[in-house]
Amino acid sequence: MCVVLFKFIYSLLEMKQGGIVMNHQHRRKFIKSSLAIASVSTANAAQTASSANQEIRIGLIGNGGRSASLKAELRKHPNTVITSIAEVNAERKQDEGVEHVDDFREILDNPAIDAVLIATPDHWHTPAAILACQAGKHVYVEKPCSHTVKEGRLLVEAATRNKVIVQHGTQVRSTDMMIEAVGLLRDGIIGEVKVAKCWNVQRRANIGKQQPSEPPQTLDYQNWVGPAEWLPYQTNRVNSGWHWFYNFGTGDMGNDGVHDIDYARWGLGVDTHPNRVAAVGGKYFFDDDQQFPDTQNVLFEYQGDGKPGSQKTLIYEQRLWSTNYPHHTDSGAEFYGTDGQMYLSRRGKIELLGPRNIKRDVKVVAESQNTEKHIGNWIDCIGSGKKPNADIETGHLTSSLCHLGNIAVRLARGFEFDPDSESVVNDPQANQLLTKKYRDHWGKPTST
Secondary structure: OHHHHHHHHHHHHHOEEOOEEOOHHHHHHHHHHHHHHHHHHHOOOOOOOOOOOOOEEEEEEOOOHHHHHHHHHHOOOOOEEEEEEEOOEHHHOOOOOOEEEOOOHHHHOOOOOOEEEEOOOHHHHHHHHHHHHHOOOEEEEOOOOOOOHHHHHHHHHHHHHHOOOEEEOOHHHHOHHHHHHHHHHHOOEOEOEEEEEEEEEOEOOOOOOOOOOOOOOOEOHHHHHOOOOOOOOOHHHOHHHHHHOOOOOOHHHHHOHHHHHHHHHHHHOOOOOOOEEEEEEEOOOOOOOOOOOOEEEEEEEEOOOOOOOOOEEEEEEEEOEOOOOHHHOOEEEEEEEOOEEEEEEOOOEEEEEOHHHOEEOOOOOOOOOOHHHHHHHHHHHHHHOOOOOOEHHHHHHHHHHHHHHHHHHHHOOOEEEEOOOOEEEOOHHHHHOOOOOOOOOOOOOOOO
């Protein structure tokens, strides 16, 4: 049944209307006429935990490096148990006392499992999460929650339609220091916040230049590629290297910069998409197989109600060849208000300036981004039914900034964006990059 449902999802993801990404009205009509297919899958959905004290049984999809730290945090919560792990790499099936499966559909079909945690390469995040929602499972999906803007919206709709808790893996939303700092911004500690600037500056490694080769026998490469357009196996395209290829990753803007973009957007106080995007960047340093830029400067403008004084700007700066960064932190954000400035970093730093750069005291306890609290918030919300700190709509708005910034650099031009229809205005080429093509790998696996 997952194969049938996956074809349904693909049809939604690829649906166009007159060459433009389908707007909300057309999408709703299509979903309404197609839900008969999906309803078959939800008929046997698991009965999820309804009490904060009830044991929550969790399945993991993906068992790489990120999964290791998430498993450690999950095991700190006494009412959770990891029952199954789906992984396509046999070398990563080493967890004792846990069932290992090759295909995550076995986890989704298991009525004893209440929730799933998705820690796969980016191109699998939304397809796996939508299927999990449709199976009645609560979801923790790593950042970015989507591989395209189109995917993110469909995941939001899947979570809403199936009434499941979906938490996005941006831990700053559950970090007390960040919550308190944003609260101060909301209370006007620096006046009205007009501009936020965040940065992701670090020295990444050169991934070299390689040629395609045969995948190792321990890796099910067909299912690793999954719904993405096919690329033959190449050593620097898997493991952590997948981040830097269009078919599988979202570059470092979606990998690491997404955290800083998230709290920059949060502190700026915008809860919609931007209206304009402008960017410059490219491969200024690395001469290797990476497709994404090592250098990016992206501006997002939010026009508010269109009247003077309602506009806001978010600025993202990325340099992946440097160890020199503002405030001695590789990741951070500055908020500029009409009555001062705040510097904030997920590394556990905060500074406050009043007018004329006069330093002010701020009573916020320093704390680095906290994954334990973020996982705990997800677990608590599964029991209580409350909205999680990084609900999927929040994750979609933040992840979309990464996609839009990457599109602008890739095309070497800015564009206007319509937040309501989630489409680029008068730029068909940019609009096409809001979605992508999908491979029906489960229906009839091929290598082309």
